[in-house]
Amino acid sequence: AQTVTQSQPEMSVQEAETVTLSCTYDTSESDYYLFWYKQPPSRQMILVIRQEAYKQQNATENRFSVNFQKAAKSFSLKISDSQLGDAAMYFCAYRSFGGNKLVFGAGTILRVKS
């Protein structure tokens, strides 16, 4: 069974600075998808970024980018120019290619200081 580990229960960043959230996963599959979801206090789950394992190029969405290291089974999220609105719980998630369910990590609370 696949597992996802987020080793940082909580992180803080100063507004306008850069922060990196860590995620590692365990799988024996070669094809899969990885996601970062954001959950603000409103509790709505918002997709931040996704990465297909067969793509070597790291995904980027505006201020959000990932560092995908397939051999190391690592999928970190970098947030540049942090904003107060980035404060939320961030979840890393794994999905098998051809599978249906998302397997989530335990989440990282991100606090942004002004």
Next chain:
Amino acid sequence: DTAVSQTPKYLVTQMGNDKSIKCEQNLGHDTMYWYKQDSKKFLKIMFSYNNKELIINETVPNRFSPKSPDKAHLNLHINSLELGDSAVYFCASSQEGTSAYEQYFGPGTRLTVT
């Protein structure tokens, strides 16, 4: 228009009662899910339906019964509620066969059992 909607958003009830949570998606997706987020914010899949057919049932007590009257709706009925059922329940949907395999989440239903 809300893509994935859930009713109610809050539900407070007593132990032993039976309750239902409704979910509707207007994205035209063919797959729907129920996830449970516990008090420690951990998210876990409960069920998945594809075109009204159950495809995932993750060792959930049989007090929980999903029902999919059509592919746009997936309801969750819970019998004999227990204190441990208190959680936030998220409905999600996706379209299988697309490259993204993204899941879109509803706003969640916070269930409190007293």
